[in-house]
Amino acid sequence: MADLFDNQTPEEPARNRPLADRLRPTMLAEVIGQEQVLGPEAPLGAMLAAGSLGSLILWGPPGVGKTTIARLLADASDLHFVQISAIFTGVADLKKVFEAARIRARNGQGTLLFVDEIHRFNKAQQDGFLPYMEDGTILLVGATTENPSFELNAALLSRAQVLVLERLSPADLERLAQRAEKELGRKLPLSGTARDQLIGMADGDGRALLNLIEQVSAWKVDAPLEPTALGNRLMRRAAKYDKSGEEHYNLISALHKSVRGSDADAALYWFARMLEGGEDPRFLARRITRMAVEDVGLADPQAQALCLQAWETYERLGSPEGELALAQAVAYLALAPKSNAIYVAYKAARKMARDTGSMMPPKHILNAPTGMMKDQGYGAGYAYDHDAEDGFSGQNYFPEDIKRPVLYAPVERGFERELKKRLDWFVKKRAERGGN
Template identity: 55%
Template sequence: MTLFDPPAPLPERLRPRTLAEVVGQGHLLGPGKPLTRLLQSGRLGSLIFWGPPGVGKTTLARLIASEVGAHFIPLSAVSAGVKDVREAVTEAERLRARGQRTILFLDEIHRFNKAQQDALLPHVESGLLTLIGATTENPSFEVNPALRSRARTLVLEALTQEEVRGLLERALTDPRGLPGLTATEGALDLLARLAEGDARRALGTLEVAATLANPVTPEAVTEAFGRHLPAMDKNGEDFYNLISALHKSVRGSHVDAALYWLARMLEGGADPLYVARRIVRMASEDIGLADPQALRLCIAARDAMEFLGSPEGKLALAQAVVYLALAPKSNSVYVAWKKARSAVQEGEMLPVPVHLRNAPTSLMRAQGYGQGYAYYFDDPEGSFQQNYLPEGVRLGLYAPTGEGWEARVAERWRKLREAHGEGTDE
């Protein structure tokens, strides 16, 4: 071995050689578990492995191919295309003539577009290729329904801290690992926690830390790990889960949780202006007229983010989130708007009453447009008595809550309903 022939990275050297060596995924492997039953049945079909990075998706695919004696073709959707799929099909046809099956492993299958995924369909359906796709994204969003229907989705879970720690201990004793290296208990505990269930990250960091200290200390682990950003797929399920957690924490008036999820998003690389737009929406949807100032403050926070950029502008977003979490809550306008849209989408499009119509020309005035309209400032009583909806239409859309500003205007709303002859029982 020379400088120009370095050893494989530690995660690759310690890659399990049998299913028995696989760490984690106990819900899929072991007696009576789904993946074990599939292998024992001899009827292995196409699979989609969905799970976070570093949990063994590629390893499992390789071991499955070995278990069933299939030829293994690995491709990455990052760099592969339809041409590579065609070459895999040609190779599979040649091997099938000799009685051997082919497993095509497509890593990051979510990066294939619809046309590229469609190119796989006929070969998966015919059984020429047994597809094993791996993805960190929710297949419901990222894999074509036609392809999903031909493959069974198996969910892989992040390793527990105990499982990661066991893997690190194995690396210190296995001849393929880092024999001769030692690590303190604190270093192993810290690395197991920082890895967030990612075996590849844990082993890679241990290998770097080994170049800094022996025994490996928590300080060496921290230096090797570098600045850690919380894991987040910026366009996938994790991203929208974080948005959901932020929104629901604001709605639930939990200030600390709202700040925590905001920090998770921004430190994880989310676009601050996108987050700002979602915060503006929260002001209208969940605070509404309980505190009319909320929307203005959130617009100001968005403008501050755009004007200042990062990191200064993020403080304005934090201010807005704290304000929203503390504010009284009302979704009355949100509910009323949904009802109004439903009334328009589902109801008959009746004409605007003549007295409410615009009459800019003499011809329109001759046709009666605008006639009979009671101008409020000239005739307040007549204004209340006239109809403002199409003939026969009665609606009860908006109703104020008892929160904040709305509680102060609820009595005026009730009197206005009575003045219009609508009552308040709808």
């Protein structure tokens, strides 16, 4: 039964094998890209040079060489390579894999167990690997497209080094295209600009590029195709975007920080990236409104109103017309003066409220609807501000045992510059009139 997981299948005729399989590297030096992991001074290069390869988690997007690197590590370390997928493997199957590895270990042969989509195993299943990793029965190499710190349990992560693989650059993909042309024995029937477009369609995924090249190389054309003709023949791949996963949070973070950094172009780009990935515009409308409150604040009091208007416009127009109103709000926020003074003041006020517990307001600002309350001093000495000079009494409104704090500190930007003038005036008057 163990052979089921060893992927030992007879060699197919070369002409029937997919191009991606025919071009699979036979040694680590042939892997395109990932120098940050495979270079002489990089983690894997150093491990192999020292003969100290340990269990690994390869984290990266699809089509960047995770499976290939795992297979080549087994070859380089003289380990028996076994590949399974967490999607199709159950507990009973894992037991058979571990038992076969034990038998090999008794015969002096180590096992590199490659687990594709390892994040699909639940936490209890992940724990099942630990004893076999610890006693050396297997050297685990897991592959995942999801953030291991979210998807893998701490015990497994403590026993494996996480290596981050990156999407292939356009230069990497061009090298791969040239290698494909050499294998095919002919150049792709594309103009230079169409070739660049093809590489862009792969979106950093080497396997996707080779699949596209197989399609293009089969076409019978009289002259190299231009971008328009290529676009008509090939559908652009959907952008990699998981609306509930890490990419969702990465992109909304990029959008928010671009707005905060007053970069309208970057903010519009990340806004568009999320829409192209299928994000719900209502989610974006809510987050854009939050940005107005958190990062623009009272430096531009119109920002929040404009965001709410854009949100309402989207609800009335729907997609795609309503998305333009949201884009308008994004640009406005990016270019608006910024202040988080209210955000900081609100957090400080909440902390102060927790720390001071149930302290009573000063009695002079309490109502006294009953005689007993009047006898207790409720409302005694209250100064009605409208009757005071300049409409300001300067009385204390904090609990009597609290030293007056400074929670709100307006910045010298936008409308808050005017608010700061008002605040400074009140501080001066309060000091003159004996308020705390």
